[in-house]
Amino acid sequence: MEMKGQCMTVEKRQNQTIKLAKMGVLVAISVLLVNIHFPIFPAVPFLEYDPADIPILIGGFAFGPIAGLTLTVIAAVLQGITVSASSGIYGIIMHVIATGTFVLVASLLYKTKKTKKMAVIGLLAGSLAMTAIMIPANYIVTPYFMNVPIAVINPIMPFIIGFNLIKSITNGIFTFILYKRVSEFLHK
Secondary structure, eight states: OHHHHHHHHHHHHHHHHHHHHHHHHHHHHHHHHTTSOEESOTTSTTSEEOOTHHHHHHHHHHHOHHHHHHHHHHHHHHHHHTTTGGGHHHHHHHHHHHHHHHHHHHHHHHHHOOSHHHHHHHHHHHHHHHHHHHHHHHHHHHHHHHTOOHHHHGGGHHHHHHHHHHHHHHHHHHHHHHHHHHHHHHHO
16 A cells, blocks of 8 residues: 555656646747737837747646746746846736736636636636736836836826737637647646
């Protein structure tokens, strides 16, 4: 009986190691994908679309909401100290708030019932939640870290809302298209 328990423990550790390795690959892909970026609205060129949330959302669907949030934090920190270093701690915080909200909502809903319909509902709800949370985040975090008055944010808020909707819905569509194709690999 003790031998069986030890074998299960070894197997469980191996499975955890494999899961961590797969999560590491998803983070690496996310960091690479942040290099693909372009502005959506010429009036606010600093709001740039990137597909870096796609592997994080895939990880949230495959491994659950806590894993998705963990992927978000790790990817945000790595991106914030490497490819997006110019945005510093501000970029890291905003990334964690935006993507963290998106992945938590989407993967929590998907976890309740793993169907295509629930994936769509989760991704749409996550997109709306991300867009909504970024309104107060921009009013609270941006003035503090960018040393600007709130009055500076008011005229660009429609662009911020539009940007977050476009970015999250686009990444949600790509996640929906790609997830089933890569889920077999992630669940092996």
